[in-house]
Amino acid sequence: MAEEQTAGAAAAAGPTGQGCSGQHEVLQAVPAHGPHVLGTHQLPVGAAASQQPSWQQYSSVFTASKAGMQNVDKEKVKRVVFEMSKDSAHFKNEQRKQAQVDARIAQLKAKAASISQAELAAHQKAADAKLAQLEAGRDLSRTWLHADMDAFYASVEELDRPDLKSKPMAVGGMGMITTANYEARKFGVRSAMPGFIARKLCPQLAFVKPDFRKYEAASVATRGVFKVYDPHFEAGSLDEAYLDVTDYCAAHSMTGEQVAAELRAGVEAATRLTCSVGIAPNATLAKVASDLNKPNGQALVVSSREAVMAFVHDLPIRKVPGIGKVSEQTLNALGITTCGQLLQQRGLIAALFSSISARFFLGAGLGLGHTQHGGDRGDEGGAGGGSVVARKGISCERTFANMSSSADMEKMADNLVQHLAADMESEGIESKTLTLKLKTTDFAVRTRAVTLAGHVHTAQQMLPPILKLLRAELPCEIRLMGVRGSALRRLTSAGDALDAAAAGGRLNALQRMILQGRKQQQRGEAVEQQQGEQQDEQHCSMVISYRQLAQDLAIMRGSMPSMKQRLLRCHMTCLMMKTRQVLSAAAMVRLAQMARAH
DNA sequence: GCGGATCAC
DNA sequence: TATGGTGATCCGC
Missing domain, CATH: 3.30.1490.100 (DNA polymerase, Y-family, little finger domain)
Incomplete structure (x- = not known):
């Protein structure tokens, strides 16, 4: 999930491991850019594994500050995480990996030191040419939004369990936490943290088991809203999406900020969940911006070259999607901590990194990003699939x-x-x-x-x-x-026989769902009868849902039965969410009939 | 093409 | 009681 930054767990601090300054938030790689990873060299282990670790110098990704974590006692979190980790095999492995990174950094610095002034000047000239080329391709004509749901899984769970809203709660188990609500974050509890450490930080922490069907249903509901503003929006994951709203802005004489506000209200109306939105001239900057006023906020990067350059100038490199913990350390070792410095040190970057990495870093320094759906290279397979990228x-x-x-x-x-x-x-x-x-x-x-x-x-x-x-x-x-x-x-060809075989399984699955729905309905019957108003709402939602389902099925004509089944299940759970009650068996049967008709 | 590594969610 | 799963990409062989 975007908001819940993956943290590859704790790592021992090397000489350069201090760099967790400022807030880190997640930055997902924009699809066509992909992660641009620094080169990986095979180096002997242990070159820098000299000093004994202690909690004072122990830099953990868990202490990086996130939305809702500004007042966390970071020293305490550091100490607890260290104490809980230090004797584990996992910790030993983290130290081993960090030693490799340190060795690689040392090698890079040695290489940097060996570059002559003349060589550096030549590299800088090459970098300037590359920058001019990138600059020539800058497109400020589009308006992009990045929508990012706030503490998504946890917030969905709170819909079912409102009592948890005011208590620290995490979705996940003792092994791993996927999302923490904002109450839990006050204790330093966050995503990608092992549950047993979270419990140590916050003994009263409530754990909720993940239920991905619910999250998928909620996600479908949000996508229904996104579609209004950009029918070709790109869903990065369950909880986030990129939208090119240029056409919508023009058609309705609205600014990007106005559209963002409307979209946020629409998402909240449809799901009772909040999201945060970034508005910018490209997808990458929109993503960075969506993080600035989280939760339930929005931020704008004005569509002018000056505004973009100013925005990027002091932006910590770690905020750039594709620059992670290791790249941050590596660049820090070269004296680079902000995107502005990526430009200042362009000669060094051109000299030390591969052409593709250098291009990526320079692009980040200029505040560039995708401005067209499907990636700027237009590399999607042309098999009529539209923006659907074939998996690898x-x-x-x-x-x-x-x-x-x-x-x-x-x-x-x-x-x-x-x-x-x-x-x-x-x-x-x-x-x-x-x-x-x-x-x-x-x-x-x-x-x-x-x-x-x-x-x-x-x-x-x-x-x-x-x-x-x-x-x-x-x-x-x-x-x-x-x-x-x-x-x-x-x-x-052989797939057709497979289709036929899958059809039998589909009917069974449908029957199971319907039966389950009946049981749930019996429990919810009393409530349903008392609240006729909600029934009207349900009826209304169902009409909408039928139309939607029919449309979606039409789009999926010729697809595998299993895909249609998945779609149907999505519609059902989505409908249940919208009506805030259990779907009647009759409603399920009608939905199933519609699915079969296609 | 293979294997390690990084990154994102 | 002891640190996840899925997918993608890049680098150097």
């Missing part, structure tokens, strides 16, 4: 209690492969390359891949090569196993 891989992985028995591991591989095969079937794809992923009990990750002679999609086809990869790694002790398919292709 599909995977399934699981963490479990430490495992060393080869029999257990082969059983696990079998399970995962079956799961993957089912997912590939429902997606209608087959794969030529298979990858096995193992995480050993000391948290080191290994991947092993094979490319086969042809494409495969059944468990029977995929299990033997996966087992072969696995056996080559034995003996070992692991805590995670994963399987992945890549080099994908659409499942061809």
Whole structure:
């Protein structure tokens, strides 16, 4: 989720690890830009793993300040996280990784020091040419919004449990927290934090198990609103979206800010959830801006070159989508902490980084970003799919209690492969390359891949090569196993038989849903009878929902049955949310009939 | 094409 | 009781 920054957990502070200044918020990579990662060199481990860590110098991503976390006692959080972590295998692995980063940084600095003035001048000249080229492509004619739901999962849960609004609450379990509400954030509890550490920070913390069907339903409702302002909006994840509202602004003689305010009100009306919005001349800046006045706020970056350059000048590089913890440390080591400095040090950047990384950094310094749907390169597959980007891989992985028995591991591989095969079937794809992923009990990750002679999609086809990869790694002790398919292709002719097989499963699934709905309805019956007003509302929502469903199904004509089933389930749960009560079995039956008719 | 690593949510 | 799952991309082989 956008607002809930992923924090790869705690890391020991290296000499450059102090850089967590200011607020960090999440910045999701804009699809076509993709993450531009600094080069990864293979370096010996341990070069910089000298000093004994203590909590004072312990820099944890969990202490980075976020919306709603300004008054957190960061020293206390640091100390608690350190105390809870320091003896774990996970912590040891974090130290190992940090040592690698430190070594890489040292190498980079050495390289920087060896550059002559003449060389630097030449690189700067090349950078200036690149900057001029980027500048020439600057487009300030579009108005972009980035909408980001506030504490999304937690807020959805609070709809069902209003009593939790005033209490610290987290969605997740002892293993991992996905979202924390704002009450919990006051204690330093945040996403991507292990539950047992969160409980130490806040003993009264309420834990709620994630229910992704609810979040998906809420997400569908928000998308119904987004569609009004940009029918081609790009949903980054369940809780955020990019919208090009240029046409809407023109058609209604409105400013971007006015549209943003209207959109926020619309989302709240449809879902009783709040979101924050950024308004800017490109998608990247809109994303950065959506973070500035969170929660339930909006921020504008004016569409002029001067305003953009001013906005970006003092912006911490970490705020830029695609610059994460490691890139931040690396750039900090070169004396770069703001986007303005990315431009000042353009010669150094051109000299030290790959052409693609340098272009990305310079673009960030200029405040550039996507201004057209589907990415500025227009690289989407032209197969009539519109803005839907074909996936490159599909995977399934699981963490479990430490495992060393080869029999257990082969059983696990079998399970995962079956799961993957089912997912590939429902997606209608087959794969030529298979990858096995193992995480050993000391948290080191290994991947092993094979490319086969042809494409495969059944468990029977995929299990033997996966087992072969696995056996080559034995003996070992692991805590995670994963399987992945890549080099994908659409499942061809044979897929029709598959469709027919899936149809049987669909009916069963529908029947199950309807039965479940009946049970729930019985419980909610008393309420329903007392509140005729809500019934009217429900009826109204259902009419709308039928129309919507029909439209969506028309769009999906020819799709796999499983996709239609998923869509139907979405509509049902969405409707339940909108009416704030359980959908009647009769309503479900009618929805199901509509789905079948298509 | 493979494996490690980074990034995002 | 002890730190997730999915997808993408980049780099250097």
